[in-house]
Amino acid sequence: MELASKYNPADVEGKWYQYWLDNKLFSSKPDGREPYTVVIPPPNVTGVLHMGHMLNNTIQDILIRRARMEGKNACWVPGTDHASIATEAKVVNKLAGQGIKKTDLTRDEFLKHAWEWTEEHGGIILKQLRKLGASCDWDRTAFTMDEERSESVIKVFVDLYNKGLIYRGVRMVNWDPKALTAL
Structure with missing residues (x-):
């Protein structure tokens, strides 16, 4: 068998x-080994990997692989985030390109477009991580807006509200004049 003179990663x-x-x-x-878990701070569904993602994910991959070599039950959990405000901006721009104004849509109609955007663009970063060889437990992939996580968030917010730790009121933190919403 002859070795190639240059390394070809595709081979x-x-x-x-x-x-x-x-x-x-x-x-x-889960088993008897010492657990070691890292949850990817979820990238949003609006883009592609950037240098910050790469630095962060490279460090996480090194830590997870080291934990595996030490015999720990290592689990690297992948996922994506809805990035609501950023996703809304992308969807609004896409709709504008089709001659549709957000204000002409009902909430449910707009959410339908937002979910279509998420289904089309939501997996790009995770596919890029796979291509780079990230050692995630891909069967555990989660999305912050999936049913299980949404129910958990609502439960926690209701619990915090009932304990008096958060409140609901007419307050404006920041106004986005383009999206016409309080942030």
């Missing part, structure tokens, strides 16, 4: 990454 990386995924080498199930 090697995809094959081995698929082998790792097929053999569930990044999967984690």
Whole structure:
């Protein structure tokens, strides 16, 4: 067998990454080993990886792989965030390109467009992380607006409200004149 004079990642990386995924080498199930978990601070559904993501995810991947080599039950949980304000801006711009104003839509109609945007663009960053060889437990991928997490957020907010730790009132923190909303 002759070795190539130059390393060609396409000949090697995809094959081995698929082998790792097929053999569930990044999967984690509770057992007697010391647990070690990292949850990706979820990137939003509006864009692609940038240098900040890369630095953060590289460090996380190093820590998770080290924990695995130390025999810990390492779990790196991937996910994405709805980035509501940023997503709204992207959807409003897309609709404007189609001649549709947000104010002409009902809340449900606008949410339909927002979910379509999320389904189309929401997985880009996670696909990029896979391409880079990130050792996440991909079966645990979550989205901050999925049913389970949304229910948890509502439960926590109601609990905090009932304990008097947060309140609801007419307050304006910041006004966005383009989106016409209080932030």
